[in-house]
Amino acid sequence: MEANELQEVVLAFASGAKVREKTDRPSLTVPAASLPDLLAKLKADERLSFDMLLDHTAVDWLERGVLELFYQLFSTRHGHTLTVSAEVPREEPVAPSVSGVHLIAEWQEREVYDMFGVLYEGHPDLRRLLLDDSWVGHPLRKDYRDDHMIERPK
Amino acid sequence: MALFDPKGARAETRQVAGKSVAVLLAPRLVRRGFLHDVFYGLKSLLTGMRVTLPYGLTTSRIVTRQYPENRGTLKMYERYRARLTFIRDGQGRHTCTGCRNCEKACPNGSIIIETAKGAVTGKNEVQRFIWRFDACTFCNLCVYTCPFDALEMKGDFEHAVFDRRLLVYNLNSYAGPHASLWDKVEDEEQRKTLATKISPYDGKVPLAGTSMAGCPARAHGEGGAS
Amino acid sequence: MTVQAYTLDDLVKRLDPQATEGASQQYFLNLGPQHPAAHGVLRVMLFLDGETVVRAIPVLGYIHRGIEKMGESLSTRQFIHLTDRLDYLSALMNNWAVARTVEKAAGIEVSPRAEWIRTIMAELQRLQSHLLWLGVLGMDLGAFTPFLWGFRDREELTYIFEETIGARLTMNYVLPGGVMSDIHPEFAARVKKYVAYIRPKIAEYEALLSGNVILEERLRNIGRLSAEDAVSIGATGPVLRASGVALDLRKASPYGAYDKLEFQVPVGTVGDSWDRYWVRFEEMRQSIAMIEQLLGGIPEGPHMSVKPAVKVKLPEGVHYGQLETARGILGVFIAAAGGSDVPYRIHLRSPTFNNLWSVTRLAPGWRIADLVAILTTLDLVIPDIER
Amino acid sequence: MSVFSPAAVIAAPQVFEVKTLASRAATALPGSLLESALYVLLAVVWIVALLALTGLALIYLERKIAGHFQCRLGPMRVGPHGIFQTVADTIKLLVKEDFVPDGADKVLHVVAPFLALTATILLLVILPLSPILQAADMNIGVVYVTAISGFGVMGILLGGWSSNNKWSMIGAMRAGAQIISYEISATLALLVVVLFAGTLRLSGIVQSQADGWWIWRAHGVGVVAFVIYVIASTAEINRTPFDIPEGESELAAGFHTEYSGIRFAFFFLAEFINMFLVAGFAATFFWGGWMPFHVGGLDGFNSVMDLVPAGAWFAAKTSALVFLVMWFRWTFPRLRVDQMMRLEWKILLPVGFVNLFAAALVVLYGLYFFPGT
């Protein structure tokens, strides 16, 4: 399936979805609340069969005040890819968990929680993944600072 | 037939990720009853023992390179990267102009360059080329980006020390200009003042980013004036 | 807020409050961070009954180095040297993955010679990585000799790398636009010699390990990962292929010189430890075959198309690239703000991260010894997981 | 079929007179107390020297042989070809901190290595190295060997249990289950030899092989018993592929995780001496011990064989068996604990029983090769 064709098919699925510009593969931006539902549909659909959540991460757009969650989907049957993104506010970042659809999302979401502080609703075991439980803050946020970090001298 | 059949893999073609892929299917290990398994199990063990026996009995398969005994003959590959040095000509002059390309290219701030306008040449001259051996990852980007071929990586590796501070030192043995500028200075007297000799541990080494900020560069005693 | 985050202590209490007081027959045991089978500093908290694993809880972060944060202040060319230190056993392929993503984003053409060099180096490194894995597998299962044999054969490869690249492990060889230096004049001859050397050694390993009844008993049917689960956890590389899904990016979306090569993808049938073992073992043979094919035709041309002084600027947008390393698909996610060679955010999807997850699913019901076998056939590199 | 006659079997071209140190001391006793005490002292010195030297030599050999199996050199830098390597290790361990963890059962933790080493020493006492190099020779020798080698597990069990460490605990549990299980198979294999020899005395068993070794004189029964004995004893001394109580890649260091310094060295030493003992006993029971290679009836050949001293025969046989055990170790992966149990209870034990019956039939009908001249 060609990229445009793929986007068309997926757009029909998702309500409130927009094509995300400036990406190098078929991409959509969807409302965060619709994520689990959409991913489940994308997985189940015969033509799409996005059965592998290759990657899930977030980007902290500090100026816009949002955290953009990225889901890289891959179909082991058809070999095509899709990027789904959703935005949550920086101040109160809550997103639904997709761990019911893709098993690995459990850890990927824990990592994103750890690094960005995104709270996932319905996550079975939302703990920090890489940092100590006593860690303060979420280091991959753009405004994160701690005493340990030093800037490289210019 | 033994339990594991090395030729038991089956070749076939499969549709994966929208492509047809030639695959090789793993042979399965099947149990075929008690006596068969015991017999072939024993046989497989003996096969393994037959493989190792020649190793145990002969010395011809030993491949050990005996460092430090072989130190006289041990040659590093010429591209092997283990220490950053200046390229020097026959008279010990380097070609660094202090352009800081390497400092900028270094991913982890292992290079700190202090420059000054040369009194004689009036050009930018490197005063101290401080290299943090303790932090360098030998990624070669400094050598790669150097426009003047002033740097090279050497392959010597015997650098273990008792004190970490000894691993931060100056690469240049004199504070002065680039090699080609020497010849342009005709005056003998001026030539003598062209460069000041410095030792590896001259000057304060800015160990930024460590718990020992600003500690003296020398192992013992005071840090030299810069 | 309705969403609640937990801690490890919470989990321990939730699992069995009695075990902490010794009132139960079940108990907690930490395998790692310092344990010979931890392959570095993996910590798997085991909840055991006798020796049987009731639940395995990987606790990560003992080598989390914050590489992604550092990537936000380094140019991609500088960042590549950090990727060496992720999966240090496929350092070159990690370099390549980032370089490829940057090339794709910035529209840089790479000469066929550079692609050829990258491919043969990648295959040599895959072979090297699998040899090390084979050795470590032997050691984890209690056979010390294969461990050192694996290192013996690996060391010969290391010399090849030393000669051309100048480094043994962390290479920083592939840069956006090509490779840092051209191959050494001796390279082809050396590789040819090595191929002739390694073939009989592989046969020796087969006699010593593959056919061995003890090894077979230790691997067969242990830790079965179904194809469905494997896909769902995003397992890639030999782990996924052992479960029967023949996904290999070298075939599925060929890059480098792979489209010119003929090779087969080894695939398992049921996804147990044995299949994972065999798939990797067979991949070594396939790599050797590929190396031989590659030796046939070295294209002429420059090895680098970008001048050292040039900053490779990333256009604004989100870029994603992926590549098959020795452990599976390495994904590189770059969000660029544009106009700079420093990415706004860089994220690496490491294959072993997903592969490790399967431990939580595979380990329960098996013994500690089997857990070791499962861990070793997953071929984990912990810094790769934690980045 | 002639009914078996022990006297006929034992009649050999050269009669080896067994004179153990204990018997010398005993003969001297009523007359000279001093002489008797001297013999006891000699025995003590002999055994301690044997313990120390064999231990050092075996550890060195193991490291060298392992090196060669693995294409490398092994110890090289301490003395020529590293021969003083183990000496350095011993001294280092002697002056290394001897440590008891806080939560451990202190008394048992200290006593455990002592038990392991005691069992080893007590076995060395009756090992017949040659007709004269044997400290004691009891009439219940075989039973004694079985009993004391089972006693060695106490050290491991207590050491693992008292450490207050979960890895040690699992190691001890495994060791207990493993060693007692394999004890049975070893016993069954030895019973075969007792059947053949008709005596429990070790010197008697050696002398019963004057016409040939039991491994080849009994239509395969000896071979099966030998194989069972080697496997079972390798398991009893925790050598790879049966090293599960201390399996490094699984249990950290297993039962001796919390041991350091010289008490760790005791476990280490006991393990290596046990390997020597297993090889020595296997040689004694199945390969004729110090008895030269004899073929019943060929007196000329036998007397040529007798030119090689008995001690050398023992040394050669034991070395070969020690090499075999090391060869196992550097070839095989480790078994899993349940597989090891299965091997014992489902394979070795039934085979052992069947073999014992076969042996009984062989003895009953005198089906030996060379049933005596």
Added chain:
Amino acid sequence: MGLKIIDDFPGVAMKVPGGSVMLGVMDAVINWARANSLWPLSFGTSCCAIEMLMATGAPHQDMARFGAEVARPSPRQADLLVVAGTIVKRMAPTLRTLYEQMAEPRYVMATGACAISGGPFIYNNYSVVRGADEIIPVDVYVPGCPPRPEAFFYALLTLQRMIRSGDSLKSRHVHKRPVMSALPAGITVADIQEELRDLLERDSAVDVEKEAAAGPWAGKGYC
């Protein structure tokens, strides 16, 4: 700590005629044994572990030649802690625990840029500890990323030299280092740093130049 007589042991022995000679010989023997029997703890965190503990033990290099192939998984039996790889904040207490759980005498070697200084992870990093010596006292530093196996052997020789020159009977803790107090729960890396700074100062009393010049591997000055 310990019996009175034990603490006084060298002094008591001194009174015996020829005692000091005997002590000197004993010292030499003990140091010889310790230097030649450095059993490493099989501990490695990342890339350096491959080179420092695996490749060095491998046939081509073979650290067994130095008697150092007996890698112990338990710190109780190990003499040498090779810090091979990056130490992150979360790992720091573990490293400290491992060091403390090693039986005396114990030696520490920091190999590679990460273990010496944090290496590539010094700047803009929130997680990596800048050098193992912020956690535990280090005897020998081996620069490289990772150092090649021969560099490890050179470091081993350096360490052996250090041990041989020690006075093992009089100063029962090699290096005259106090056994540092335990790491209580909840302590941060910053807390340890203070203590370690003092130790490092004391450490610099080692005459490096003399050490470097004395041996057959001398004459490798920088530049």
Added chain:
Amino acid sequence: MFDYFLILVFTGVAAAMVGVVLLIARVIAPRGWSRSKGRPYECGVGTIGPTWIRFNVGYYLFALLFLVFDVEAAFLYPWALVFREVGLTGLIEVGIFVLVLIVGLAYAWRKGALEWV
């Protein structure tokens, strides 16, 4: 009888050897103490819960089985020793005795008692 006396002597020798060596170690070996040092080693992190717990029964089952078979093996020794005198009769008698045990083993096998935990 002297042999047994010698065994006694060697028990003493072993004890003395261990004692001497421990004393040497105590006198010369350095010692240090810290809080972490005394804690059990569990891969460098703290252990959770006590070590001495009720351990899985599987391990003890084999001890029971061992008891049965080892006692039986002890009975076989005298038989093996005097086998040439008791001959076929002895073989049959012992055969019956062993058969009972083998039936027991078979029963245990069928019941799964020989399956490890």
